[in-house]
Amino acid sequence: MLMSTTARLAVTVAATTVFATTPPLSAGAAARPQEPRAPREFVALDSVDPTIRQEMRYVSAHNFVGERIDGYRQPVCILTRPAAEALHRAQTRLLTQGYTLKVYDCYRPQRAVDHFVRWAKDLADERKKAEFYPRVDKSRLFEDGYIAAKSGHSRGGTMDLTIVPLPALPAPPPGPGQESVPCFAPQAQRYPDNSVDMGTGFDCFDTLSHTDDPRVQGAQRANRQRLKSALTAEGFVNLPEEWWHFTYKPELFPDTYFDFPVSRRSVSGHRP
Template identity: 75%
Template sequence: MTRLSSAVRGVAAALAALLAVTTASATARAHTDPEAPADFVALRTVDPTILQEMRYYTPHNFVGEPVDGYRQPVCILTRPAAEALHEAQATLLRQGYTLKVYDCYRPQRAVNHFVRWAEDLNDEATKAEFYPNVDKTRLFADGYIAEKSGHSRGSTMDLTIVKLPATPTRPYVPGEPLVPCYAPQEQRFPDNSVDMATGFDCFDTLAHTLDARVQGQQRANRLLLKGALEDLGFVNLAEEWWHYTFEPEPYPDTYFDFPVSVESLTGGH
């Protein structure tokens, strides 16, 4: 009986030690990641009506795989940017439209992933859709890829507008045939966005917001988005119709690297 009790105690002690090591390891991993400052919020807590289609959480992006740092498909922004976006949404809802975000805060580790991809000249798996007319050796020189991104400061977002009632965009099927991002809307990968003349993340001069070749309803759609946002302090990046930064930025010189997840936010909200 004594030997059995000793054996049981020994097993229990071993299990307790293993649990302690496992818990400590998990805690250490949790504390490895930085957290967001208190004034970063999940957009859905400020405006749950804005659609979210977080492309870098999925394989449907120019890298061709989920991007480092995107642990959940959530839009995170500084509170001032989120609240201004809420105001723009209220204006668009009255006109029968809704905003849809493709990307918001972007951790530095994701930007680093973009850089590694751009430096791998042998990986052109997504060229047919995202940069058909651009040689991959030109991505840095032409400004499509950079080692720092305004998104990492927390007040920049990529977005579009969707006509209501919105129909969901079907999921991307890895391996499906790719179509140039500037093809006519009915030929491009389906997106419930209004027609902006190109898809999101199109590495082409046709994506320049005021490109003179974009006319008619496509130009009107771009100007609708531009007007709704610029009236509230957002500034457009001229080379990308989808890219806007809220100014003044709370963190104009800080590039954050906390993961995209609600756990990164204060209180996990």
């Protein structure tokens, strides 16, 4: 079928637009979608304070899902610079007391949150129930507030963390069956961690994880208060339902949920 002059002109213009907006490929290279990068306000935490320990749980399979979470490419804590600098000040305070901070999670991409949501909707997948949510029916994870479609972590000013006594010794490998021990069991029985005893493990879906739960007393309560005091003094706000969860205020991006991957590449080249 022959095209009119007008139609031929339209095809020519359209082709020109595609070529003008498509970057040239090197010989033999395949086209790949461009990954989003972090805004300049984000930094790797260890570029601000290399003394803070990092045990990024969602890069490993030891988490409530039971596999590496989407978007976690490397075990690196990424935060907005004001949050990282405030965390450094809290660390300085704790070091004088014989402790160090340890982060479990920091910035979390939206694709990771989406992974949590997909997992929560799959009621048949209960690989990690015995450890992380033994007393919660999986069908109630949304209703009870353990899983949500959006997370403050994706805004860059929220982190999950604990404290470790100095000298910080590595945690021993888990013994047989410890990955099935409830997260609220006595510390010597549950999955090993080199942190102080907080009464529950990290990401324990249970009311015992509430920061001020009256059933948590003695050294466990004192440890929670030590962490909370050090962080609130520097502008962090604790989520009452999770002793490990803190947000630096005011947030730089209170209404933005980012989706760049967790990797050094996402923040490489940034300068103060």
